[in-house]
Amino acid sequence: MTGALPSWNDGDRRKEILEFVASVTRDGGAGYVPPAERIAVFDNDGTLWAEYPLYVQIYFTLSEVERLAALEPALRDKPAFKALLEHDLKALQALSKREVFEPAFAVHAGMNIEQFRAAASAWLAEARHPKFGRLFTACIYQPQLELMDYLREHGFKVFIVTGGGIEFVRTVAERLYGVPPEQVIGSSTRGRLELTPDTAVIRKLAEVGSFDDRDEKAVNIALHIGRRPIFAFGNSDGDLAMLRYTLAGEGERLALLLHHDDGERESAYDRQFLVSPLNEGLDRAAEYGISQVSMKRDWGRVFA
Amino acid sequence: MTGALPSWNDGDRRKEILEFVASVTRDGGAGYVPPAERIAVFDNDGTLWAEYPLYVQIYFTLSEVERLAALEPALRDKPAFKALLEHDLKALQALSKREVFEPAFAVHAGMNIEQFRAAASAWLAEARHPKFGRLFTACIYQPQLELMDYLREHGFKVFIVTGGGIEFVRTVAERLYGVPPEQVIGSSTRGRLELTPDTAVIRKLAEVGSFDDRDEKAVNIALHIGRRPIFAFGNSDGDLAMLRYTLAGEGERLALLLHHDDGERESAYDRQFLVSPLNEGLDRAAEYGISQVSMKRDWGRVFA
Numbered sequence: 001m002t003g004a005l006p007s008w009n010d011g012d013r014r015k016e017i018l019e020f021v022a023s024v025t026r027d028g029g030a031g032y033v034p035p036a037e038r039i040a041v042f043d044n045d046g047t048l049w050a051e052y053p054l055y056v057q058i059y060f061t062l063s064e065v066e067r068l069a070a071l072e073p074a075l076r077d078k079p080a081f082k083a084l085l086e087h088d089l090k091a092l093q094a095l096s097k098r099e100v101f102e103p104a105f106a107v108h109a110g111m112n113i114e115q116f117r118a119a120a121s122a123w124l125a126e127a128r129h130p131k132f133g134r135l136f137t138a139c140i141y142q143p144q145l146e147l148m149d150y151l152r153e154h155g156f157k158v159f160i161v162t163g164g165g166i167e168f169v170r171t172v173a174e175r176l177y178g179v180p181p182e183q184v185i186g187s188s189t190r191g192r193l194e195l196t197p198d199t200a201v202i203r204k205l206a207e208v209g210s211f212d213d214r215d216e217k218a219v220n221i222a223l224h225i226g227r228r229p230i231f232a233f234g235n236s237d238g239d240l241a242m243l244r245y246t247l248a249g250e251g252e253r254l255a256l257l258l259h260h261d262d263g264e265r266e267s268a269y270d271r272q273f274l275v276s277p278l279n280e281g282l283d284r285a286a287e288y289g290i291s292q293v294s295m296k297r298d299w300g301r302v303f304a
Numbered sequence: 305m306t307g308a309l310p311s312w313n314d315g316d317r318r319k320e321i322l323e324f325v326a327s328v329t330r331d332g333g334a335g336y337v338p339p340a341e342r343i344a345v346f347d348n349d350g351t352l353w354a355e356y357p358l359y360v361q362i363y364f365t366l367s368e369v370e371r372l373a374a375l376e377p378a379l380r381d382k383p384a385f386k387a388l389l390e391h392d393l394k395a396l397q398a399l400s401k402r403e404v405f406e407p408a409f410a411v412h413a414g415m416n417i418e419q420f421r422a423a424a425s426a427w428l429a430e431a432r433h434p435k436f437g438r439l440f441t442a443c444i445y446q447p448q449l450e451l452m453d454y455l456r457e458h459g460f461k462v463f464i465v466t467g468g469g470i471e472f473v474r475t476v477a478e479r480l481y482g483v484p485p486e487q488v489i490g491s492s493t494r495g496r497l498e499l500t501p502d503t504a505v506i507r508k509l510a511e512v513g514s515f516d517d518r519d520e521k522a523v524n525i526a527l528h529i530g531r532r533p534i535f536a537f538g539n540s541d542g543d544l545a546m547l548r549y550t551l552a553g554e555g556e557r558l559a560l561l562l563h564h565d566d567g568e569r570e571s572a573y574d575r576q577f578l579v580s581p582l583n584e585g586l587d588r589a590a591e592y593g594i595s596q597v598s599m600k601r602d603w604g605r606v607f608a
Contacts, residue, residue, distance in 0.1 A: 036478070036484055040485075069570050084514070113526055132459065149564070157486070166527070166530070167530070170530045170556065174340070180340055180531075181529065181530030181531050182343075182461070182463075182486075182487075182528065182529045182530055182531065183486075186525060190523075191523045191526055191527065192519070192523070193519040193523055193545055193549065195519075195545065195548055195549075198552070200522065200545075200548050200549040200551075200552035201552075202523060202526040209527075215497040215499075218493045218497045218504065218506065219494075219496070219497055219506060222417055222495055222506040222542060223492060223495065223513075224486065225485065225486045226470070226471070226474045226485030226486055226488065227484075227485050227486065241497055241499065241504075244499055244503040244504050245497065245499075247504075248502075248503050248504035248505075272361045
């Protein structure tokens, strides 16, 4: 275990992870969990890649929203659309996660899934983070890549459970994280099958089917996975339900919460990030049995 | 390949399956498909286990419906509940799949998922098929077990996409078919997370979240799997959308439709099974590019 998780600093968090994995995989041990039940879930925005000052998907939406507003002028009066059209990041940051994501989901209504993925892929191939200057797809966290690999090497099946759009995250999850589409759960719009003699496509509708945040994360884990995870990792109050649902099962469990406290290497924010605050999490993590990870203290390296 | 699929008679269908698998797995061949994209989907009722004269889950509901009707007397006026309470199979068979399943979903509203699974498991451990006398769980088809194994041995990931309740099928899918819960897609009721300081459970609500039949099967495949399958197997008109969605992708595809034409070893029914008819499928399979499997002609053995 000495060479494992090289980008995690030697300390309590790294030790806790290594001990947990050792315990649930020790054949005949009290904490043993069969491989089929080794389910790990990770939030995406802020847990696997940078989410500050705003979600990657919102930057993608910025590039598409003009087209939509031209089609539906009434949208210009909605606060999130107005802020997007004016590229007013401050106004967007003052809205709730749901308000901010609404235009992100609506802007692609009418596309079929293949068209949406192609549009998202093309944008992600070029788009750069405004603060770090690197591709958004390069703003993924090296310690988390190592952790997901480490879990998989020990028989875990790793899922992403994101508040972001399920199809947006699927566009990159396999390539960036090694997580196949069927192991990505996220917010989704309803779809409609369109069958012709020669084609069959799923058309994305504007109506939200699931907004995968807070309690809905646990409900969607039950719906999509059908097993209670034994390991969960998040970074905001929106992840607490998922972490607590994980911990409430029998046997050994581990739930971790990343604190963005590293303004030098990444960004420092928590309670004041209104889109997705870490507030209850800071106050009650210990009471809930959740372990806090400090980016500054626990990670030797941030980006991959 | 001579020893493969021993319960499939040597004939066109077995040959077609073996050739398809050989083609998509032949490294460097024109039909090659990478393992990650080898997604196979199977319907459950009538495709993996017997569904005639009525769905297994409906027999389960029969055993539970009295309890519910005592709680909610108004339900007695609904045709499906009335027929269930009177054990009137003929009346049930004249209803649509949705009407028949409605009480099956409603009867367990208020239970949490763990409680529901325990109730279903206990019932399935004892309950026997009215015609065959054997356990319902022994009314699974041997040729399909061999086929699922064969596909998995060739790098396929096998999913079940059922009109039945997702939690009901998950109760047995891993043990009977080797399909883990996260690879079962089905009809579902909405759930609600209930968090207390000590527990976190998902409570089943009465409201249907998804009725996984016809077009909805394709929509749910897109939602849960996020890839278009390359192989699909069904047995009723309710599966046609899934089969056509599968065939509409690029490259080699195979879609099969089981015809229950074996009254001697199992049951012979198609157009007149109103709950889940095979009607359009009989008339248009060839036009859609779907291959028909005859239980009588193509299977050397039926039950496992």
